[in-house]
Amino acid sequence: MNYIAARIRTVLTAALLTAALLTAALLTAALLTAALLTAHADAAPRVGHIVEITFSSDSRENVAAGWIDSANRPRTQQKPILPSFDDKTRLWSSTLTYSTRTPTTAFVVYLQTSGSHASCEVAVDGAVKTRNTVNRRRGIAVCG
Structure with a gap:
């Protein structure tokens, strides 16, 4: 009986890992697609503008995060750690800030939480362009 229970646990763990990897692969594909698309002139920052991407979660260590960098390249990170904790909101967060190099930087950002709350926000020169x-x-949470 212990063998059967251990085997069931192994199969369930493998299924959860496969689902997480499939989710990361789908989100990476979405980022690659978005990098090829041209954003609307109003929404896209111009060269030299400051872009701030903020991730928040109720968990310090999360499943995955993805974004388009300053050179319009998709970036992903597995198990991102959000270093800042806000006692008031009880959320962990991290902000990535960069200056654009190209005028067609796409706003496609995601965070998969390992907890029960995930949010993302993209601001250009201090003005919020998208949040979720x-x-x-x-x-x-997908912003874009």
Whole structure:
């Protein structure tokens, strides 16, 4: 009986890992597609503008994050750690700041939480262009 229970646990763990990897692969494909698209002139920052991407979660260590960098290249990070904790909101966060190099930087950002809250926000020169919040277990917030 212990062998069967251990085997069931192994199969379930493998299924969860496969689902997480498939989710990361789909989100990476979405980032690659977005990098090829041209953003609307109003939404895209011009060369030299400051872009701030903020991730927030109720968990310090998360499943995955992705964004388009200053050179319009998709970037992903597995198990991103959000270093800043806000006692008031009880959320962990991290902000990535860069200056654009090209005028067609796309706003496609995601965070998959290992908790129950994930949010992302993109601001250009201090003006919020997009934000999203998801409140569900291992939820994925997508901004773009």
